[in-house]
Amino acid sequence: MGTGTYLDLLLSGLVVTLKTSLLAWIIALISGCVIGVMRTLPSRTASWIGFGYVEFFRNMPLLVQLFLWFFVLPELLPKSAGLWLKQLPNAPFWTAAIGIGFFMSARVAVQLQAGISSLPRGQKQAATALGLTTMQTYRYVLLPMAFRIILPPLTSEFLNTIKNTAVAITIGLVELTGEARSMQEFSFQVFEAFTAATVLYLIVNFIVATAMRFLERYVAIPGYIAGK
């Protein structure tokens, strides 16, 4: 960098943290929803695939998964593809977003599955009786309810995503914790550096949690304990 204060350094780290976690969260939501729905489908194959997917991504530490994406995947691909991956500009960012995204997607899938199976059986049956296809049943009946029910656990999963981006420091992503670490190494001001990073994490946490609480109140289902 050369110019700018340590605060600029930390804030640019914060931006990287937020960017990475947003991209990871989008990946986690999309693939988590697909897998979560698959686990509740009547088809045996679909629910087994969903089960295998969740087990695969839940039973390895995030750090190991990031290493697999970052160090192992380019070697296993055909030579040209591997080379392209290695030379990708900003590789730690993309690897971190994808790795953390898939890691979190297993958790999203579990939450969504729990949300769907918490709905009364009558909802699905009524939808079938009305002549809706499986696709329509999920689109118009089950998912809108399930998402509103699982919003609180999803909030904490999103906060976990933000926190998990710090793990990407190990593959060279210089996010908030990484910037605090390098500030500490440049300036030898250990406690100032980590205190600043801590405060920034607390602020982000507070903003996200508050915003989500408003959203939860807005979409709460009337008649449920959380609703009006």
Place this chain on the structure above:
Amino acid sequence: MIGNFDFDVIRRALPYLFFEGMRFTLTLTALAAFGGLVFGTLIALMRLSGYRLLGRVAGIYVDFMRSLPLVLVIFWFYFLVPYIGQWLTGASRPITVGAFASSLITFIMFEAAYFSEIMRAGIQSISRGQPAAANALGLTYSQTMRYVVLPQAFRNMLPVLLTQTIVLFQDTSLVYVLSITDFLGAASKVAQRDGRLVEMYLFAAVVYFVICSAASFLVRRLQARIAIVR
């Protein structure tokens, strides 16, 4: 690339990986789970004690720990523990703390926040009649907790506590950021020494996967058994 896969690298590294690395990981997991559970229970009791101030302090601690990334907390304690030690012992300079002690303290303090939430839910899941009956029998507060409430809370929450311990087992891999030789650290050291990243990281992934899958399978069975009892 698969054609070049060198199983011999893994075979030669096995004693180092398991006797050095895995031993560190398992010891750290076991001690941190135990310490985290003890402190977590104390924090949960503080939150439920009915004393406003005590409850607030415990609540702030839990919220604080839970909103920080573990990696940052590991760095914090790594630099902080020597100063805390100095303050506690009254030494003239920050004391030197080994890698193991430093990471153990970190994980105990960090996990205590998570275990305390589990224990709080467990204690709250017990019907009000239980402590009331204990009170009527003339048991003191600490006797009520020790003989009536906590054993039941612990038992009800056992599957959740064990699941959290599996998460802890996975999280111990993060001591990598302090270049400590845990299981993943050992694998990574061999990988970099021999230039065999693919073999060592795949092997580490398989080992973690097998251990965690087996453990979570056992937890699910335990959960099913406990569910029948109730």
